[in-house]
Amino acid sequence: MGYRDGITQGQKDSAQEGFNAGFRQSVNAGYKWGLVRGVASALANLPDSLKEKLVPDVQCRGKLQDLHSSVREISADDALQMFHESIRQSNPPSEGSGSYVVASATDGATEPNRMKSLPKDLVLLLRECSDIKVSKELAWDS
Numbered sequence: 154m155g156y157r158d159g160i161t162q163g164q165k166d167s168a169q170e171g172f173n174a175g176f177r178q179s180v181n182a183g184y185k186w187g188l189v190r191g192v193a194s195a196l197a198n199l200p201d202s203l204k205e206k207l208v209p210d211v212q213c214r215g216k217l218q219d220l221h222s223s224v225r226e227i228s229a230d231d232a233l234q235m236f237h238e239s240i241r242q243s244n245p246p247s248e249g250s251g252s253y254v255v256a257s258a259t260d261g262a263t264e265p266n267r268m269k270s271l272p273k274d275l276v277l278l279l280r281e282c283s284d285i286k287v288s289k290e291l292a293w294d295s
Contacts, residue, residue, distance in 0.1 A: 182236055183236075185272040186232060186268065186271075186272070188272065189272050189275050190224055193221040193224045194225075196208075196221065207285065208285065210282060213278070213281060213282040216281075217278060220275060227267075235268040239266070239268055239269065
């Protein structure tokens with residue numbers, strides 16, 4: 154009975170550790186993704202007269218619209234799949250670990266690096282549009 158209790162407790166502890174590690178990885182990525190979607194959508198949905206005042210440079214406005222279009226193409230399911238793929242790439246399964254590959258819902262083509270590049274693209278673009286001030290919250294390093 155003590156052995157079974159030990160196994161049960163060990164499984165609970167292992168599951169909790171796995172949850173904690175996954176949570177740490179996903180919170181940061183989800184937060185950045187939410188900021189990218191929110192900022193890109195907010196800027197794209199402003200009336201044209203406000204966009205022109207906020208971003209006088211036509212080229213910069215076009216780039217912001219392109220970013221918004223790129224973000225809108227990614228569904229929540231696709232974003233989750235991209236995040237999963239980026240985790241798999243950074244933590245390849247060890248031999249005999251029992252890990253398996255999850256098939257992509259997007260014709261087998263996932264773009265895990267896109268999830269990392271879009272937040273950086275947004276910050277660079279906002280810095281390029283000198284009329285928009287980037288808060289320190291958006292100016293993340295990674």
